[in-house]
Amino acid sequence: MSMGLILIIVVAVLLFLVVAAFNQMVALRNRVQNGWAEIDVQLKRRHDLIPNLVETVRGYMQHERSVLEAVTQARSSAIAAGNNVLQRSAAESALTAALSGLFARVENYPQLRAVESTQLLQEQLTSTENRIAFARQFYNDEVMKYNTAQTTFPRNLFAGLLGFSPATMFTAADADRANVQVKI
Amino acid sequence: MATLKSVNLSPAGQRYLPPDRESFLDAQRRNRHATWRLSAVCVMAAVVMGIPLTLVITPLLYGVALIAADIVNYFWKLPAFVWEFAGEIARFGSVALNWMFPPHQHADPQALALGAAVMLLPGILLSITLWMAVHMLFRRSGVGGALLALDAREPNQSELKELQLADVVQEMAIAAGLPAPRVMLVDAPGANAAAIGTSPEDARIIVSRRLLDDLNRDELEGVLAHLIASVGNGDLSIAFRMTAVFETCGLLLAVVNSPFGPQSRRVLWRILRYSLWSPSGEAGAQEAAAVADMLSRNVGSNADDIDGFFNPPTKSRVRSILNFIFFPILFTNLAIKMSLWFFSGVLLGPSLALLWHTRQYLADASAVQLTRNPDGLASALQKLKDEPGDIPGGGWASHLFIVDPKPSGGGRAPDMRQKQMLARAWAASEPQTEATATPAVPINFPAMQGQLSETMRAAFAGDAQAMDRLRSLYQNVAAVDPAFAAEFPNPDDLIAARRGDVAAAMRLRANRSKRSSQPAGQSQAAEGGSSSPSAMSIVGFHSSLQRRLKRLARMGAHPDLEAPDRKGSIVVFVIYAIFAPFGLLIAAGILLVIAIMTLMSLTFLLVWLAFIHKAFTLLGHG
Numbered sequence: 178m179s180m181g182l183i184l185i186i187v188v189a190v191l192l193f194l195v196v197a198a199f200n201q202m203v204a205l206r207n208r209v210q211n212g213w214a215e216i217d218v219q220l221k222r223r224h225d226l227i228p229n230l231v232e233t234v235r236g237y238m239q240h241e242r243s244v245l246e247a248v249t250q251a252r253s254s255a256i257a258a259g260n261n262v263l264q265r266s267a268a269e270s271a272l273t274a275a276l277s278g279l280f281a282r283v284e285n286y287p288q289l290r291a292v293e294s295t296q297l298l299q300e301q302l303t304s305t306e307n308r309i310a311f312a313r314q315f316y317n318d319e320v321m322k323y324n325t326a327q328t329t330f331p332r333n334l335f336a337g338l339l340g341f342s343p344a345t346m347f348t349a350a351d352a353d354r355a356n357v358q359v360k361i
Numbered sequence: 362m363a364t365l366k367s368v369n370l371s372p373a374g375q376r377y378l379p380p381d382r383e384s385f386l387d388a389q390r391r392n393r394h395a396t397w398r399l400s401a402v403c404v405m406a407a408v409v410m411g412i413p414l415t416l417v418i419t420p421l422l423y424g425v426a427l428i429a430a431d432i433v434n435y436f437w438k439l440p441a442f443v444w445e446f447a448g449e450i451a452r453f454g455s456v457a458l459n460w461m462f463p464p465h466q467h468a469d470p471q472a473l474a475l476g477a478a479v480m481l482l483p484g485i486l487l488s489i490t491l492w493m494a495v496h497m498l499f500r501r502s503g504v505g506g507a508l509l510a511l512d513a514r515e516p517n518q519s520e521l522k523e524l525q526l527a528d529v530v531q532e533m534a535i536a537a538g539l540p541a542p543r544v545m546l547v548d549a550p551g552a553n554a555a556a557i558g559t560s561p562e563d564a565r566i567i568v569s570r571r572l573l574d575d576l577n578r579d580e581l582e583g584v585l586a587h588l589i590a591s592v593g594n595g596d597l598s599i600a601f602r603m604t605a606v607f608e609t610c611g612l613l614l615a616v617v618n619s620p621f622g623p624q625s626r627r628v629l630w631r632i633l634r635y636s637l638w639s640p641s642g643e644a645g646a647q648e649a650a651a652v653a654d655m656l657s658r659n660v661g662s663n664a665d666d667i668d669g670f671f672n673p674p675t676k677s678r679v680r681s682i683l684n685f686i687f688f689p690i691l692f693t694n695l696a697i698k699m700s701l702w703f704f705s706g707v708l709l710g711p712s713l714a715l716l717w718h719t720r721q722y723l724a725d726a727s728a729v730q731l732t733r734n735p736d737g738l739a740s741a742l743q744k745l746k747d748e749p750g751d752i753p754g755g756g757w758a759s760h761l762f763i764v765d766p767k768p769s770g771g772g773r774a775p776d777m778r779q780k781q782m783l784a785r786a787w788a789a790s791e792p793q794t795e796a797t798a799t800p801a802v803p804i805n806f807p808a809m810q811g812q813l814s815e816t817m818r819a820a821f822a823g824d825a826q827a828m829d830r831l832r833s834l835y836q837n838v839a840a841v842d843p844a845f846a847a848e849f850p851n852p853d854d855l856i857a858a859r860r861g862d863v864a865a866a867m868r869l870r871a872n873r874s875k876r877s878s879q880p881a882g883q884s885q886a887a888e889g890g891s892s893s894p895s896a897m898s899i900v901g902f903h904s905s906l907q908r909r910l911k912r913l914a915r916m917g918a919h920p921d922l923e924a925p926d927r928k929g930s931i932v933v934f935v936i937y938a939i940f941a942p943f944g945l946l947i948a949a950g951i952l953l954v955i956a957i958m959t960l961m962s963l964t965f966l967l968v969w970l971a972f973i974h975k976a977f978t979l980l981g982h983g
Contacts, residue, residue, distance in 0.1 A: 301524075319538070
């Protein structure tokens with residue numbers, strides 16, 4: 178009788194722990210998905226801002242056609258990259274590099290920098306770059322927490338059975354690592 | 362990484378090298394634990410503070426209940442068990458009292474426990490109920506009133522710096538994974554920023570325009586990361602509960618004072634009116650701010666009520682009889698006031714302040730996590746350290762600002778002559794009375810400040826009459842002392858600036874910068890004294906910037922810290938060592954006085970109640 182009672186209590190406690198762990202991992206997974214959606218939003222915002230920027234600077238930067246074209250090109254390939262994390266991060270990193278090149282050139286055109294609308298636009302793009310970086314930072318932090326939660330004992334015993342799998346980090350591609358120093 | 366950030370490092374020679382590094386995650390964990398420990402200390406402090414309070418309040422409650430029962434009994438006979446019950450309560454209460462006060466009597470533990478429950482429970486329940494009521498009441502009203510008091514405006518997105526501010530707020534909210542709070546600008550003379558609100562959902566970020574002008578993008582990022590991290594860590598609800606503690610103290614005092622003072626009755630009436638028929642929208646928010654302000658100011662100084670009752674301007678026989686009858690209440694009142702003042706200043710206030718320090722360190726560590734750039738916040742703090750941080754209208758919530766917004770050096774209160782002149786001008790500006798009828802009015806400066814700030818709120822809300830009054834006050838002051846009047850913002854400009862008149866805002870800003878350059882502050886006059894929690898604690902609610910910078914340095918920042926001054930700290934230690942015994946003596950003395958007051962209040966109250974009860978019994982049988 179008392180053995181049966183103890184067994185029931187132990188099973189109930191174990192079940193409770195598993196349920197708590199499951200709920201926690203679902204919450205973490207939702208945060209990861211939310212982080213990914215935020216990156217998506219900010220990338221979209223950047224894609225929308227780029228045509229505006231290119232239009233504004235085109236008049237002043239007649240001789241920099243190749244830079245502008247690189248930016249436009251990188252933008253369309255980033256839009257075409259789809260939803261795969263690895264492909265997407267490579268394409269977006271290329272776009273970041275192209276934009277950095279453009280900003281470096283803008284430094285050489287004082288009359289362009291003096292225009293107020295350019296300043297505002299540049300601030301918006303700077304902010305977008307930062308937002309992407311921060312959204313990525315948030316996403317990666319959440320992925321780390323999510324993956325740690327799955328792979329540590331005792332959750333690693335049943336995480337796979339319950340349908341959880343490790344998420345992929347949004348990594349910096351080679352183009353991004355080429356230490357571009359830009360001062361705005 | 363091409364995150365387009367520039368990090369400015371100070372020259373290598375001046376760097377303060379911390380002995381031990383700490384990751385921001387470790388720092389966060391450490392400060393979270395410290396918060397837990399200190400909340401336990403705060404609860405203990407509240408309990409210790411509550412014991413003398415409840416010892417005084419509980420008999421009052423019983424007394425009111427007894428008199429009510431007597432009155433009811435006079436008309437309709439109450440059943441016998443009511444009186445038996447009252448007798449039991451009195452018996453157990455007296456057991457506890459005899460045990461506690463000299464000469465101590467022994468009591469068996471069970472009776473003692475019952476007696477303690479009888480003596481303490483009603484007061485404890487009343488305090489907790491009041492605290493929860495205050496908390497809920499002001500939670501409902503949100504932050505609108507505070508924003509009106511601060512005179513905040515939306516950032517202008519077509520101006521580079523203000524667009525940058527809006528952008529940085531968005532960036533930091535993304536980094537924290539939170540919904541972006543709304544951001545408002547204040548055209549104040551000081552450089553400061555705060556997160557205000559009751560919960561992460563209705564949080565607002567308040568930034569002064571001067572902060573934008575003085576900080577670069579990285580530093581701004583650090584400051585906003587601190588504020589948003591603080592919102593994300595749930596500091597707003599902690600701060601809200603802290604202020605509710607002080608407001609509850611004010612409410613208790615108002616209740617105890619209410620038989621004697623019109624001022625306390627007015628406060629109570631306004632709270633009642635607000636809680637029953639609170640107007641919606643902006644008017645409701647204003648009312649909430651005004652009521653909260655009155656309550657928290659109540660703790661500081663309204664001895665006027667009870668003094669006015671016992672020292673009336675006109676003496677009469679009825680009055681002196683009443684004085685004799687209500688005499689014990691004077692002790693009750695004093696006991697409550699002294700224990701509130703002493704315990705909240707020395708015990709509860711400092712522990713809440715230390716708790717708040719850990720929240721600030723936590724927010725700093727979280728800010729480092731968000732920006733991954735400890736130098737941004739460190740150099741921002743270093744810049745803010747050397748600048749005035751005062752925000753007019755922000756005194757009520759100074760603990761929410763990133764650096765202490767108290768007027769630094771430049772501010773000074775109006776002197777006696779100016780106070781008198783202001784009060785006279787204020788009385789003269791009253792619409793219905795003539796200036797000739799007012800010279801005999803006693804100068805009640807705090808009351809006038811309260812009226813003035815209320816009139817200003819009404820004027821901001823578009824009340825034409827209040828506006829006229831402000832205008833006439835300004836003209837009256839200008840007629841007597843133009844130099845003093847020049848220290849005030851012109852009321853017409855204030856209102857116009859709020860409606861979006863850019864020229865008026867520019868004039869105001871010029872006036873403010875002129876005022877802050879010449880050391881003559883009067884901002885207190887418009888602000889109405891100090892009513893923030895920080896005014897009620899001997900320990901400041903802001904931890905020292907030096908200490909915060911050191912902690913940031915351990916997380917990898919490079920602030921220019923002065924080397925620790927050995928000699929100075931020894932001198933400070935010696936001074937403390939000399940004065941500590943005196944401080945302890947004074948504290949012991951105050952405790953003794955509180956105990957005597959409590960005892961007196963209890964004794965007189967019991968005698969008084971017995972007398973009234975006897976009178977009723979005689980009347981009832983006769």
